Amino acid sequence: MNRLVLTLLLSLTAFSQSLPDPLQSVSSSKQWMASRRQEIIRLYEENVYGRTPKPDRAMTYKVLEDKKDALNGLARRKLIRLFLLGREDGPWADMLLYIPVSAKAPVPAFIGMNYLGNQSISAESDIPITKAWIRDLGPNPGIVNHRANEQNRAAQARRWPLETILRRSYAVATLCYAEVEPDDPDGVNPGLRRALPGDWGAIGAWAFGLSRAMDYLVKDSAIDARKVAVTGHSRLGKTALWAGAQDQRFAMVISNNSGEGGASLARRKTGERIADSVRVNRFWYTPKYRQYVDREETLPVDAHFLIALSAPRPVYVASASEDAGADPEGEFLAAKAAEPVYRLFNKKGLEIDKFPATDRSFGDYVGYHVRKGVHDILIADWEHYLNFADRHFNTK
Numbered sequence: 001m002n003r004l005v006l007t008l009l010l011s012l013t014a015f016s017q018s019l020p021d022p023l024q025s026v027s028s029s030k031q032w033m034a035s036r037r038q039e040i041i042r043l044y045e046e047n048v049y050g051r052t053p054k055p056d057r058a059m060t061y062k063v064l065e066d067k068k069d070a071l072n073g074l075a076r077r078k079l080i081r082l083f084l085l086g087r088e089d090g091p092w093a094d095m096l097l098y099i100p101v102s103a104k105a106p107v108p109a110f111i112g113m114n115y116l117g118n119q120s121i122s123a124e125s126d127i128p129i130t131k132a133w134i135r136d137l138g139p140n141p142g143i144v145n146h147r148a149n150e151q152n153r154a155a156q157a158r159r160w161p162l163e164t165i166l167r168r169s170y171a172v173a174t175l176c177y178a179e180v181e182p183d184d185p186d187g188v189n190p191g192l193r194r195a196l197p198g199d200w201g202a203i204g205a206w207a208f209g210l211s212r213a214m215d216y217l218v219k220d221s222a223i224d225a226r227k228v229a230v231t232g233h234s235r236l237g238k239t240a241l242w243a244g245a246q247d248q249r250f251a252m253v254i255s256n257n258s259g260e261g262g263a264s265l266a267r268r269k270t271g272e273r274i275a276d277s278v279r280v281n282r283f284w285y286t287p288k289y290r291q292y293v294d295r296e297e298t299l300p301v302d303a304h305f306l307i308a309l310s311a312p313r314p315v316y317v318a319s320a321s322e323d324a325g326a327d328p329e330g331e332f333l334a335a336k337a338a339e340p341v342y343r344l345f346n347k348k349g350l351e352i353d354k355f356p357a358t359d360r361s362f363g364d365y366v367g368y369h370v371r372k373g374v375h376d377i378l379i380a381d382w383e384h385y386l387n388f389a390d391r392h393f394n395t396k
Helices: 004-017 029-049 164-167 200-219 237-246 274-284 287-292 302-309 328-337 341-343 379-392
Strands: 062-068 076-083 092-100 106-112 169-174 223-233 252-256 315-320 366-371
Touching: 004 252, 029 237, 029 287, 029 302, 029 341, 029 379, 076 200, 106 200, 106 237, 106 379, 164 302, 164 315, 169 200, 169 341, 169 379, 200 237, 223 237, 223 315, 223 379, 237 252, 237 274, 237 302, 252 379, 274 287, 287 379, 302 328, 302 341, 315 328, 328 341, 328 366, 366 379
Parallel strands: 106 169, 106 223, 223 252, 252 315, 315 366
Antiparallel strands: 062 076, 076 092, 092 169
């Protein structure tokens, strides 16, 4: 074995042995579900994401569109306005739902948020353009003065391979994260947290939005609500993990390149660190999170705790080889370190002990791959997620 590779493996092994134990004195799945799981959620509420406030009304909705022949006849497309706090004067978000027309029975689904509006995931010309305030995340075509326009249509369709997913007999549900809570560092543009105040950050608000979307999916007879996978990329990968931790109706949780504050171990102090994240994105988290800048080792939780909160449901963590900021090795180690919790339920984890080669999927109830390339979510990632879902949802 190459000496550099051996040194890396030894250092990763030594590091993993120094991580805090998510189990502590827990020795059974019953104990985990009855007490330890809630203890860890409280630690995340107090130290990382903030506590999700309880609204005084349930979510309500209105179906704005039900198109039977979307995507050249491949799908039925619905547009559902979600009144997040049960009030039609807002806040609200529009969820786009694609259902394969070939389905003879309720189908499983993937649900996740998009960055630039529903119109950005498809070239269909009749999808309404979001009016939300959109954060400048780099060269986003069709975003002018923080607003989308016609030039933005299909700008991120590569991240949503709709036809591939639908032909595999899955529905796809998505909503724009900015319609729930603007990703606004200055806090000028109001969103859910203005309407439902508390110490929670934007990640918590986005996770709340996903759960309200799930409130709708359990009512739609075309969806098999027992088989809904929540997914997200980057900051929305953090969101998917936190949504799945809080809401066990999500039957599968998928984190794509979520990095610091998500699936990557903070204690490694590698790639993007807490200091980098809160410098411009402190509003994503509860204010107490700032206390752990350059003091990651004092944080009472770490990413393997967050991943383990999905147990015994299947969870998938994905990295990209050139995504140094998200620390792929840290994401792998966190997934590996969640295995003891899955063993309480007699579920197998990654079943590998060293950082793997690119473009191969590993694991049973804890899945992992590192894709060759940069920080993104591509059809190559989706192929792994679809195969993982096929296996656990018994769709094949």
